Amino acid sequence: MEQELEIEIQPETPPSKTVTQDEVLQAALKLFAQKGYFNTSLTDIKDAVGLKTTSGIYQFFKTKQAIAETLRENILDSFSISIDDIRRRNRKASEQLREIVDLLFKLTDDAPEIIQYLLFIKTEDFLPESTSLMDTAAYNKIKRIIQNGIKEGEIRSVDSQLAYCYFFGIINQTLMMVLNGSLPKTADSYQSQAWLAAWGCIAKK
Amino acid sequence: MEQELEIEIQPETPPSKTVTQDEVLQAALKLFAQKGYFNTSLTDIKDAVGLKTTSGIYQFFKTKQAIAETLRENILDSFSISIDDIRRRNRKASEQLREIVDLLFKLTDDAPEIIQYLLFIKTEDFLPESTSLMDTAAYNKIKRIIQNGIKEGEIRSVDSQLAYCYFFGIINQTLMMVLNGSLPKTADSYQSQAWLAAWGCIAKK
DNA sequence: GTCTATATTTTGATAGAC
């Protein structure tokens, strides 16, 4: 009789390496964007980052929520800083919005997880006390750009909230359909058309 | 020494009534739309519907997923039927789209859970094999309306997918901002402006 | 800083009495 040979198939024995906080954040961002927050367990994150157990994650973050919070803060901060930069380098509202659109489309191609997490994940479902997008520094800067555009006569005189709604309605829908494959090409391919449609919607004729 | 008095506060002893499948669906829809699928437990549904235990739910639905599936089918079917009706009653693409917009805005005010569930909940997160919105009968009918509008010269000659994207980008963003309070008034208040912006975006000038 | 082991909690789900 043959001896039973127990072959332990070890899926991937990741050499227990030392892990950094940023690695955890990157892995979590990718997973949250792909599968959603609730479908992502700490086990998934631990696997993605190459740990043997989830324990190692707790040295950086006390809870799974805390990971999502940090992620959101980082992304929003970075976005807000980019907007500052854009405002510094451009004077006209049209130029500033144009560059913001440029940034969003570039990110959609190069770092889709960021756009997914920034624009299309309902963070309030798992971050109950997170401020709405509309209460963030980044959003307020965009709103000010629009208000300025109205004052300077570049943008039609409508409620600035509605101008935001129409403009980013088009931009965001385009990005979303690129991300979920409803638009088959890269975001870049649609950028100039989307810009024309969105700007045409709010520009003074 | 005073005697410890255990007062059992019974939050609400719901008189065990008999429950229908439709009551379960209605309660689930409301909860899913409010708190999200993952934040809604069968316990929540059982409470909302007035049962003492979750067991009663299992006579209608084998799994929690099945509730969400049925809900989605029902809503999509009903929406598809409404579109059929609209196409029957109107000839021009502009009229048909106008009535679809009318329906969406009415529903946002009268049954926000339906719009929430139809347009803004990522069902693929908990219904892994659910078809994308873009593969539903309802969506295909809308797409055909747009293609027809292009053929008849009502709508600019662009990719029909892009026309859909711009048009419903504006419409859906408006509805979303009404639902989350970023636009403070009723959907109805914004309907005619949103229609003008959205239609103006795709109409032949 | 990573591991083993385990505690804790929650939730989805089932069996069977009434």
Add this chain to the structure above:
DNA sequence: GTCTATCAAAATATAGAC
């Protein structure tokens, strides 16, 4: 068709050894 009781599984989190 609703209830009691219970199960099984999964996931978050902790304690302590190495």
